[in-house]
Amino acid sequence: MSAPTIIPIVDNIMQKKSRSVRRDPQNAPTHDIREELFELEARGELIVQRVPEPYVEVQTKYGRTKKIPIGKTWHHKSCGQCGHIPGYTASIFWLHRQFGIDHIDPTDQTSCTGWNYYASGTSNPVAQLAVMSRNFAAAHQTGYYPLIHCGTSFGHYKECREEIVHHADYRAEVRRVLAKLGKPLVVPEEIVHYSEWVHVMRDRIAERQVVDFSDITATVHTACHYHKIVVEDAIYDPDIFGGQRTATVTATMQALGAEVPDYSTWFDCCGFGFRHVLVQRDFTRSFAVQRKIQVMKEEVDPDLVVTHDTGCVTTLDKSQFAAKAHDFKVGIPVLSDAQVAALAMGAHPFRVLQLHWHTSDWRPLMEKLGIDWEKYWDEFQEDLAAIRSGEKTLTWEDADAVVLGV
Amino acid sequence: MPEWTLGKVTNKYPDVPYEEKERLFLETKADPRYPGYIYGCYECGICVSACPSARFYDYSPRVIAQAMAREDVERFYEIMVEDICNCAQCFSCVRCPRQNNPGGLVTIIREMAVRNGVQEARDVLQGYTRVIYKVMLKGNQVSPDMLQPDFFPDWGPWVAGFKGNMKAWRQAIPVDTLRGVTDAAWRTDDETLRELYTIWFETGNIDIIQEVDEGLYDLLVDVMEEELEEWE
Ligand code: SF4
Ligand code: SF4
Numbered sequence: 001m002s003a004p005t006i007i008p009i010v011d012n013i014m015q016k017k018s019r020s021v022r023r024d025p026q027n028a029p030t031h032d033i034r035e036e037l038f039e040l041e042a043r044g045e046l047i048v049q050r051v052p053e054p055y056v057e058v059q060t061k062y063g064r065t066k067k068i069p070i071g072k073t074w075h076h077k078s079c080g081q082c083g084h085i086p087g088y089t090a091s092i093f094w095l096h097r098q099f100g101i102d103h104i105d106p107t108d109q110t111s112c113t114g115w116n117y118y119a120s121g122t123s124n125p126v127a128q129l130a131v132m133s134r135n136f137a138a139a140h141q142t143g144y145y146p147l148i149h150c151g152t153s154f155g156h157y158k159e160c161r162e163e164i165v166h167h168a169d170y171r172a173e174v175r176r177v178l179a180k181l182g183k184p185l186v187v188p189e190e191i192v193h194y195s196e197w198v199h200v201m202r203d204r205i206a207e208r209q210v211v212d213f214s215d216i217t218a219t220v221h222t223a224c225h226y227h228k229i230v231v232e233d234a235i236y237d238p239d240i241f242g243g244q245r246t247a248t249v250t251a252t253m254q255a256l257g258a259e260v261p262d263y264s265t266w267f268d269c270c271g272f273g274f275r276h277v278l279v280q281r282d283f284t285r286s287f288a289v290q291r292k293i294q295v296m297k298e299e300v301d302p303d304l305v306v307t308h309d310t311g312c313v314t315t316l317d318k319s320q321f322a323a324k325a326h327d328f329k330v331g332i333p334v335l336s337d338a339q340v341a342a343l344a345m346g347a348h349p350f351r352v353l354q355l356h357w358h359t360s361d362w363r364p365l366m367e368k369l370g371i372d373w374e375k376y377w378d379e380f381q382e383d384l385a386a387i388r389s390g391e392k393t394l395t396w397e398d399a400d401a402v403v404l405g406v
Numbered sequence: 407m408p409e410w411t412l413g414k415v416t417n418k419y420p421d422v423p424y425e426e427k428e429r430l431f432l433e434t435k436a437d438p439r440y441p442g443y444i445y446g447c448y449e450c451g452i453c454v455s456a457c458p459s460a461r462f463y464d465y466s467p468r469v470i471a472q473a474m475a476r477e478d479v480e481r482f483y484e485i486m487v488e489d490i491c492n493c494a495q496c497f498s499c500v501r502c503p504r505q506n507n508p509g510g511l512v513t514i515i516r517e518m519a520v521r522n523g524v525q526e527a528r529d530v531l532q533g534y535t536r537v538i539y540k541v542m543l544k545g546n547q548v549s550p551d552m553l554q555p556d557f558f559p560d561w562g563p564w565v566a567g568f569k570g571n572m573k574a575w576r577q578a579i580p581v582d583t584l585r586g587v588t589d590a591a592w593r594t595d596d597e598t599l600r601e602l603y604t605i606w607f608e609t610g611n612i613d614i615i616q617e618v619d620e621g622l623y624d625l626l627v628d629v630m631e632e633e634l635e636e637w638e
Contacts, residue, residue: 082581089580105582110602111546113547121513123614124610177604216601269458269494272496273459274496322562384578387574387577394577396579
């Protein structure tokens with residue numbers, strides 16, 4: 001008898017993941033939550049906010065369609081993005097402004113507070129549902145549709161929607177609390193993540209691309225809370241990794257001309273850990289470096305990592321510094337898909353992308369893309385000098401212009 | 407030979423009466439989400455292979471699913487005081503072929519531990535209370551002024567540099583709601599924050615904070631009540 005062939009573990013994973021899967025919504029293992037929402041609306045239990053037209057239809061994990069609105073969006077910002085990597089948020093708005101898309105950046109918005117809930121357990125489901133519903137009621141009041149910037153808010157709200165639909169006592173309690181605020185219980189027809197908007201806009205973004213990405217190899221890290229909480233509701237496409245991995249971010253990078261190779265720890269989390277990233281980062285650093293950055297480096301040696309969540313950008317970016325002391329193979333810049341899309345369309349690397357908030361070295365990437373980053377850094381230093389002397393603050397008037405490739 | 411019962415651990419916490427452990431277990435089991443998170447367990451270990459915490463800690467989502475499915479009260483208590491803090495809440499374990507959600511079980515057990523003032527849960531959160539303060543009062547988990555070199559030494563010299571630049575850098579963001587804001591992630595309306603405070607009071611969330619840290623609770627209640635009184 002001949003000896004069995006032993007396939008190395010990485011090859012084994014890659015082989016399995018290269019098989020194409022097609023899914024039939026008729027055989028979906030879940031009920032369509034939207035039908036249940038409409039039934040609850042018909043019974044007068046809640047209001048379902050409809051996706052405004054125009055929208056683009058995409059496929060989710062079990063082959064069902066999901067509507068992604070193009071405009072009239074109410075931007076549910078992310079506290080991790082806005083607080084620690086503001087170029088992520090600025091890039092989303094820059095893209096909207098470039099396309100002249102009607103949107104609102106509300107001040108009547110709190111974070112979902114889900115980061116705290118997953119970090120500490122110092123809340124309860126009704127409080128979490130009420131925070132979500134307060135935000136959704138605020139969006140509904142404006143007539144604009146919520147676009148969720150944060151991966152955790154997106155996943156958390158998908159989970160909260162399940163709880164609202166499946167537990168009548170939660171619904172009753174949340175309605176009671178909202179009544180104190182003079183607000184109705186509103187749930188949007190679709191929970192939409194900003195990277196899904198970037199996904200459906202990718203061809204329009206590519207049409208206006210001024211920076212060439214064809215020499216760039218990018219690895220994608222998909223945020224856990226995007227596709228693991230309520231697994232069904234994430235975009236899949238049979239043409240992207242055979243429909244076995246989510247299509248968001250990867251399809252955007254491919255539309256921009258980058259090569260996006262698969263790697264064996266694609267499914268792994270970034271190590272964020274919610275509480276860990278704030279107060280127990282030995283775990284976060286170890287996981288981010290040993291299971292993500294180093295594996296990417298060894299298997300495909302990418303020019304950058306692209307992801308679509310606050311925590312993932314921060315974790316994968318900031319964890320690389322300490323690892324250098326241990327001679328780990330690190331040194332890959334980490335950006336969000338919106339930052340990359342804005343860069344591809346010629347946005348200012350500092351006024352819009354705010355690269356100075358990132359710690360992993362982005363300079364080699366800029367140089368490979370043919371961007372004279374020092375010129376833009378000097379411009380930004382002038383902005384800062386004027387700000388420090390009280391002459392100005394930076395506004396969209398300074399940041400709207402396409403500066404690359406002109 | 408030590409006494410050994412199949413599937414049961416010995417009583418590692420004899421100072422805590424069995425009745426108390428059982429009460430905590432039953433409270434966990436009574437959570438409306440619980441039946442949707444555990445359907446039995448094949449012991450296949452798929453959840454463990456996907457779990458980041460299992461790689462770095464003596465921690466196993468399989469053990470959690472098993473203990474809960476077997477209703478092993480002693481093991482449940484051990485998990486509550488020793489294990490749940492290790493979970494990264496990534497939900498990679500939902501790959502479970504039995505449709506279990508071990509991460510979801512941890513979410514519930516954590517909430518029970520905190521709500522019941524279990525000492526180990528309080529200890530774990532000691533360095534974390536400044537975040538609770540921020541999230542309760544500002545509705546944001548993090549803000550630029552929390553990026554302090556003392557708290558993030560492993561992020562390198564960038565953090566110290568950032569401290570000197572924070573004010574100017576925040577003025578150099580084109581987004582209106584972010585520009586110049588350093589004590590929150592973005593500018594939030596006062597009325598929105600009062601609505602948030604109302605939610606914390608009406609849902610009993612603030613009482614949970616009392617179980618974690620009495621001093622923090624007093625401070626939060628003072629600030630929020632004053633704001634709400636002004637509003638009325
Ligand atoms: S949620 Fe917790 S138990 Fe599940 S895979 Fe993540 S770290 Fe492991
Ligand atoms: S994957 Fe599911 S069935 Fe398998 S060990 Fe984990 S909890 Fe049990």
